[in-house]
Amino acid sequence: MSKPKVAFYWCASCGGCEEAIVDLAEDILGVVEAVDIIFWPCAMDFKKKDVEAMPDKSIVATFLNGAIRTSEQEEMAHLLRRKSQYLIAYGACSAMGGIPGLANQFRLEDILQFAYHAGPSMANEAGTRPQVSSTDAGHALRLPQLREVVRSLDQVVDVDYYIPGCPPTPKLTKAAVGALLEGKLPPKGTVLSPDVALCDECPRKASKPTDLGFVEFKRPHQAIIDQEKCILAQGFICMGPATRGGCEAVCVQGNMPCSGCFGPTSRVKDQGAKFLSSVASNVGPREEGAIDQVLAGIPDPVGTFYRYGLAKSLLRRKVPKPG
Amino acid sequence: MNDKPWEPRIVAFFCNWCTYTAADLAGVSRMKYAANVRTIRLMCSGRVDPQFIMDAFAKGADGVLIGGCHPGDCHYGEGNYKMLRRFQLLQRMLGDLGIEPERLRLEWISAAEGDKVKSVINDMVEKVKALGPFDLPGQFQSWDREMMTEAEALAHAGHQEAK
């Protein structure tokens, strides 16, 4: 009996999700034994044409991490979709756009301007920019085209499951792979993590008061976070109430607020909007000026509430001005 | 398509006790105002979830109007204060996301202020008209044109490496 074929691929990502697979530690041997990894650019020497040569749906599951930002990533997404029974969006970037999704606040042109010309440490007198096609030493060179908009995987191809997290925890990954191997999969489209907000499993839940009324907000670099008490109750934005659980609150246990990487529960369309609703509703003052003073402690609502989810939010990006 | 000039479409969320009643009063008094607003009735402006507002824009609204009771007069005590707090942050955040402030408006209109319904709607329609269409669905469509189709992607995938 041949082992089920499995593939891993990375798009616009940091490599953290590959680390997460490796972080399965001893368990990775169990994984490697049970499956046949036929494609993993980070760790193995298979080529794209190997994938092209496979029959459709011959890969049982592809775990694809990273957001979709280039033409090549779109191409690979379509290819792997064709060749896989199950296409799984692995990690926050492929699930929601992730940190790269924050680029949706800017126009591509502005990003390239900054990265290749206006950046303070830039030394690029020739004004070189990456080109889709160019020649170098007589050879024709093709580079992928950068898209204007950063996308989540499901904004490009049909996705079967999501494993959330930045990165997903080893426990979650193991559970997902296990479920896959046993054939015990939930309905298509499910996010493979508990559908309850993080507060449910947070060790500091008991210390959160039932009469919270915010009079100020602080950012983690502005004050010391008390190690015992609910972080949100201390005035630091913790996305826990609006974020799925399943990570065992690792960030909170590291005395840092949750930043929302597991995304919203299935009942919420837009994580950032819902969290805004909750946190603003609980602001203490009633008068506009006083309200604004409290809210001034959140200088960057987009970056704070949509740190991982901007590409999948209802508006998807900062709407560019016409022309 | 018809060749009539573009008219803004504004989705309004009105609270049952004050603004919706005031709009009824405007109707009973036969006041006349612009026809661009379509109202969704809720019990309280506190029920207005920011997701509704963003969803309205995402589905094609050019403007969103929220009507509630004056501060201190909410039929349920304080729902309108919660709405106000959300609004203060939401308008700033939507501004950061490229939505002009005139497209999202919060007004306190009491049950007796039928004339205010008329003047607010007329004013908002005028301002949104000046800004032009928002048409986020149309924008989504045009942004997504940069993507390759599945056929293109697969054809490209079979493409040999350039020499």
Added chain:
Amino acid sequence: MSEPVRIGFYVCHCGTNIAAMVDVEAVAKYAAKLPGVAVSRGYKYMCSDPGQELIQQDIKEHKLNRIVVAACSPLLHERTFRTATMKGGLSPFFFQMVNIREHDAWVHTDGAEATQKALALVRAAIRRVPFHKPLEIKKVPINPAVLVVGGGIAGIHAALTLADGGQKVTLVEREATIGGHMAKFDKTFPTLDCAACILTPKMSAVGAHPNITMWTYSEVVKVEGYVGNYTVTIKRKPRYIVEDLCTGCGECVEACVYREPRFADDFNEGLGKRKPVFMPFPQAVPPIFIIDSGTCRVWTHGHCKEPCVKACGDRKAIDFSQKEEFKEIQVGTVIVATGFKIFDAKRMPYYGYGLYPNVYNALEVERLVNASGPTGGEIVMRNGKRPKTVGIVHCIGSRDENNNKWCSRVCCLYSLKLAHLIKEHTHAEVYNFYIDMRTPGKSMEEFYNRIAGEGVHLVRGKVADVFPDPSDPEGNRLLLQAEDTLLGRVLKFPVDMLVLAVGIEPQADAQDVRRMLNMSCGTEGFFLERHPKLAPVSTFTDGVFLAGCCQGPKDIPDTVAQAGAAAAEAYSLICRGHIEQEPNTAYIREEDCSGCKSCIPLCPYTAIAFVESTKKAIINEALCKGCGTCVASCPSGSIVQNLFEDEEIYSEIEGILANE
């Protein structure tokens, strides 16, 4: 939705009210093609019996399981159509209404635009209604006890009506006696019968009624709960006289260290004097005394020989140690009859009120002409003289862009009455200055004609200025400068006494009272009735009713009528025994709740609690009022509001904006 949705859609023509602007045929045709619509019809008057029967028939014949009616406002007919739906065998909540009249046909001028808007709204409702659930109507029991706030003629009449019918009533009055403003009047128009004569029997009846608990010198300070189940906290202020022990003999007043009355007497509008211990007026109910801590030496000087206590002797009715007491009662309904205050004429300084000693407001004059008033019914001015010419100026503070825009309804009539009484008492020449003569009501026109025939001078014109007559050596006479608009001449009228017909305003604390009772006020500040024509005594808060001038200026006959109406509506609720609550409450899905506690501080009714055993939040359905604030705030989307679920609202948004 396990079975396929079959929607019956109806668009009402409402005669031509809708059909004249909205192309109703096009709407019906359009709706017929929308997904889920099995039947689509137009009809002239959907709210009529045949219209409602049409729905019921169609449900049976076409096996419909949802109904949408595009017609007038749901605030008017949602209940009608829900009932029709229910009679047809479906849950009444499988119904959605579309407002294409008040919000569309009546407010737009372009038929094409109005029709486009109607189509959008119809689409929204048709997309929404499949998500409706078969909710259950909650029945809330009604406590038969009634609270009447305010002991003027309105409160008195409402309380007596209910008490005579066997209901238990608590009547709370802020002053030390019931009677309100009417107790201060002398004769009342149009019959000129004496106010005290007709009022005092009713006051006594209240005081003696076995079904009425009368708490004077008390105020309502907190109202909690909801229709049928109000918990009201009442502050009973200390009289320093024990109510049950005082016999009203008056020996304490005789014995008081102050030999002569020295302090301004409120009941007489400051024109008379009283001692620190006093009875508000001789026919006060309850007929007992009160000690005013603002003027009694026990407080002002820290000590007193207390001869009043000695005089009271064995009765021991005086108790200086009394403290304010808070009492809590349970009632099912509340009737608000808190009355009015008069316009403060000092706000119009050119009339000289407060400046010249012979300028009075109408209420002060009522006390002057009253036989039990400070001058024994003689019209004696502050300078000790009797007037030979009197000017009465109508519309002080009323019908005025700079003060109160409204007409106070009673001033022309009482000004004519005062003219008659002043003439009767003094034989003075009386000049009434009016803008329009407004005397509506039964026998009022006849009253006007009678007074006009008695030689009262009626001058049509506003008095523009009042100043001392330079030709009067004693400096008492005033000159009133007014244009007689019928003559077309500006004239100066010398008068010895000027009476200002001040208008009726809401009480100074009306805003506090209405917030306490969860009522609204209109733009003028009077309490807002549910509907100006069809529901003038009820408010938007179930179980709270209005009577008298707190709802708007009116005369005594109308006040009494309204008080009877309020009593009847309260009684109607009591008879029914229960009220049906709109089932739009919220509930938390336990399996979804993370126990983040974000919702708990949001509820003004404290309906949300944290359960230690499950570490999750829960909503008490009985306390939930259905505002939906917690639903919108829940960061994980774990709270649902019946009738206004997220899915239902998203579907409306989608329907409105779809480009079909």
